[in-house]
Amino acid sequence: MNQWLDELRRKPRLQAGLAVVLALLWLLGLLELSDALDAARREKARLIDEVARLRTVGAEQHWPATRDQTQARLADHRALAWREESEGRMQAMLQDWLREQLAAVGVQPRELVVIVLPARTVLPSEQGRKSELPADMRIARARVSFEFKPDALHQVLARLPASRRWIWVSRMSVDNDSQRVVELELEALFVLGARESS
Amino acid sequence: MRAGEGRGELQCLARALCRFRWVPYDAVPPAERRAYVRLQLLAWSPFEDNGYAVASGRDGAMAFAWDQRAFEQRAQAAGLPTQPARMLPETMLLPAHDEGLVLQACSTGVEGQFWRGRQLVSSRWWPEAPDGAAWLNFQRSAGVPAAAQVPEPPVCDRSKGPRWLDEPWAPVTSLSAMIEHARLRVHAIAATLLAALLLPTLWLLHANWAMAQQVDALEAEKAQLTSQAQPVLTARSQSLAALASLDTLVAAVSHPDALTLLSHVATLLPGDGSRIRKLEMDGRRLRLVLTVPAGRPRIAYVRALEGGGWLQDVREDTQDATPGTVALVAEIHGNMPPATATARAPGASLPRTGVVAPGAGR
Numbered sequence: 001m002n003q004w005l006d007e008l009r010r011k012p013r014l015q016a017g018l019a020v021v022l023a024l025l026w027l028l029g030l031l032e033l034s035d036a037l038d039a040a041r042r043e044k045a046r047l048i049d050e051v052a053r054l055r056t057v058g059a060e061q062h063w064p065a066t067r068d069q070t071q072a073r074l075a076d077h078r079a080l081a082w083r084e085e086s087e088g089r090m091q092a093m094l095q096d097w098l099r100e101q102l103a104a105v106g107v108q109p110r111e112l113v114v115i116v117l118p119a120r121t122v123l124p125s126e127q128g129r130k131s132e133l134p135a136d137m138r139i140a141r142a143r144v145s146f147e148f149k150p151d152a153l154h155q156v157l158a159r160l161p162a163s164r165r166w167i168w169v170s171r172m173s174v175d176n177d178s179q180r181v182v183e184l185e186l187e188a189l190f191v192l193g194a195r196e197s198s
Numbered sequence: 199m200r201a202g203e204g205r206g207e208l209q210c211l212a213r214a215l216c217r218f219r220w221v222p223y224d225a226v227p228p229a230e231r232r233a234y235v236r237l238q239l240l241a242w243s244p245f246e247d248n249g250y251a252v253a254s255g256r257d258g259a260m261a262f263a264w265d266q267r268a269f270e271q272r273a274q275a276a277g278l279p280t281q282p283a284r285m286l287p288e289t290m291l292l293p294a295h296d297e298g299l300v301l302q303a304c305s306t307g308v309e310g311q312f313w314r315g316r317q318l319v320s321s322r323w324w325p326e327a328p329d330g331a332a333w334l335n336f337q338r339s340a341g342v343p344a345a346a347q348v349p350e351p352p353v354c355d356r357s358k359g360p361r362w363l364d365e366p367w368a369p370v371t372s373l374s375a376m377i378e379h380a381r382l383r384v385h386a387i388a389a390t391l392l393a394a395l396l397l398p399t400l401w402l403l404h405a406n407w408a409m410a411q412q413v414d415a416l417e418a419e420k421a422q423l424t425s426q427a428q429p430v431l432t433a434r435s436q437s438l439a440a441l442a443s444l445d446t447l448v449a450a451v452s453h454p455d456a457l458t459l460l461s462h463v464a465t466l467l468p469g470d471g472s473r474i475r476k477l478e479m480d481g482r483r484l485r486l487v488l489t490v491p492a493g494r495p496r497i498a499y500v501r502a503l504e505g506g507g508w509l510q511d512v513r514e515d516t517q518d519a520t521p522g523t524v525a526l527v528a529e530i531h532g533n534m535p536p537a538t539a540t541a542r543a544p545g546a547s548l549p550r551t552g553v554v555a556p557g558a559g560r
Contacts, residue, residue: 019388026395033402040409047416051423057434058427067437074440077447131446139450157457169456174477177487189451 082165082190087116087138090190094140097163098186102146105155110181111145116190138190141170148180160186209273209282210362211251213304215264216287217244218321222258235259236376250373251287253366255317260368262287286370289321292360294367299342301327301354308354312340327354454482454530462509462535466502470494475523482530484509490524499524508535 008014057063084090095114102109117139120132133139146152153174160167171185221238223231231254239250239261249266252259264287270280292302295313302309308327312320320340324332333351424431459479463486467474472494476487488499496514503512508531515525 023391023395030398030402033399033406037402037406037409040406040413044409044413044416047413047420051416051420054420054423054427058423058430060430063430063433063437067433067440070437070440070444074444077444131449133446133450134443154457166451168451168453170453170481172456172479177475
């Protein structure tokens with residue numbers, strides 16, 4: 001060490017080189033400090049926004065009531081969904097229910113097929129937004145066709161709301177000409193879970 | 199050696215104790231002359247521990263060197279300061295000359311001098327006046343042109359004693375001052391560079407520190423506000439989550455009511471004998487094929503279907519046009535006709551009475 005220091009004292013070029021290296025390191029340190037200052041400024045701006053938002057939100061005392069109302073509405077909507085423990089049961093249950101309704105109005109179906117759409121089905125809304133169903137919800141789709149008789153079609157459609165569950169017509173084709181056939185595509189909203197005891 | 203004006207500030211050094219050297223620098227750039235002289239004197243170094251007095255001339259530097267250690271011992275023995283503020287060889291305090299050879303009487307001995315352009319370019323000390331041979335040798339070593347050389351030294355009247363000047367005949371500096379000057383310059387540059395680095399460093403450190411204080415204060419305020427607003431925040435996030443789920447459910451179950459649509463279409467169609475031949479509803483798109491009386495304008499049906507406000511953008515579909523029929527397509531806006539559109543739950547949506555079935559127009 002002493003030998004190195006002696007050599008450093010003797011050689012001005014070595015001193016100058018060392019000084020340049022130290023100055024460069026110092027400059028790098030300055031740049032780091034400058035970057036840290038910029039980051040701190042950004043953090044400060046973010047915190048100012050956050051504090052302002054918290055003040056605004058803290059003053060909004062209506063949220064607990066809004067939450068209760070929204071959750072109640074959500075519960076009401078979910079309560080209107082069909083409920084079965086598996087996709088297979090959904091399929092069977094909807095098919096049974098539809099056969100029952102068709103039989104009740106004296107309609108003999110030419111075709112009745114029920115499928116369950118995969119989980120997380122994405123549905124386009126009327127506003128063009130796409131929404132994804134919750135993981136525990138499914139849509140079962142039934143395709144029914146039968147001979148077209150105006151009164152029968154009316155009665156079939158009128159029986160759908162009688163279920164007091166979510167079921168709707170997503171596609172309907174009425175041929176009142178030579179074939180006289182009705183094709184309905186019905187969709188029902190299910191919750192995957194144990195049935196409520198009635 | 200004598201004390202200057204009795205204050206110990208100036209000590210005059212006898213010529214007998216000094217050595218002289220002329221350092222020509224007329225070929226050296228003016229900016230580098232000091233460094234050049236400094237290097238030449240350091241290389242010369244006639245004693246182990248040297249003291250220097252240097253006077254700069256037009257063509258070169260006149261340098262006197264002495265044994266510093268011997269001087270300090272003598273000064274100590276004589277009771278004089280060993281580190282006086284200023285030390286000068288007595289030659290600098292004796293009269294200067296413009297040109298030529300001079301034999302100058304000193305406090306001790308005599309000094310042969312050769313002047314050129316008021317610069318002392320050569321000097322030699324003798325304890326006694328030199329003889330002719332010594333004088334000739336001095337002239338030759340001093341580079342006096344042969345024509346100007348004289349065989350005998352000039353007469354030196356030593357009875358009067360030296361005539362001292364109050365100030366040296368040329369500004370005198372010491373080698374240490376020259377070195378110090380160079381060192382000072384280096385130090386000044388280093389200090390400037392250091393300041394150039396230190397000032398922004400200090401400013402940045404202070405700015406970072408101040409910013410950290412402000413960020414800490416904001417963090418503390420945020421933590422306090424968060425704890426105060428936690429119930430509201432929780433309720434808000436739960437509300438938003440529930441609202442998103444509700445929107446999804448509403449979007450999933452939001453479809454035009456088929457039975458109401460059939461009734462609506464049947465109601466809107468004019469009672470002119472036209473009847474629905476085909477009806478296709480796919481999502482929010484409706485396609486109708488009507489059998490119409492001959493000569494009946496198509497606009498009557500378009501106008502009739504648009505009349506309710508539920509069906510919009512009604513237009514004729516010419517792809518499936520056959521004689522006596524009109525194919526129309528329309529967009530269904532909303533789940534119910536505008537007059538009856540309300541938020542509905544299953545079982546509460548359908549008209550209970552007055553429903554007109556498709557084909558009612560037959």
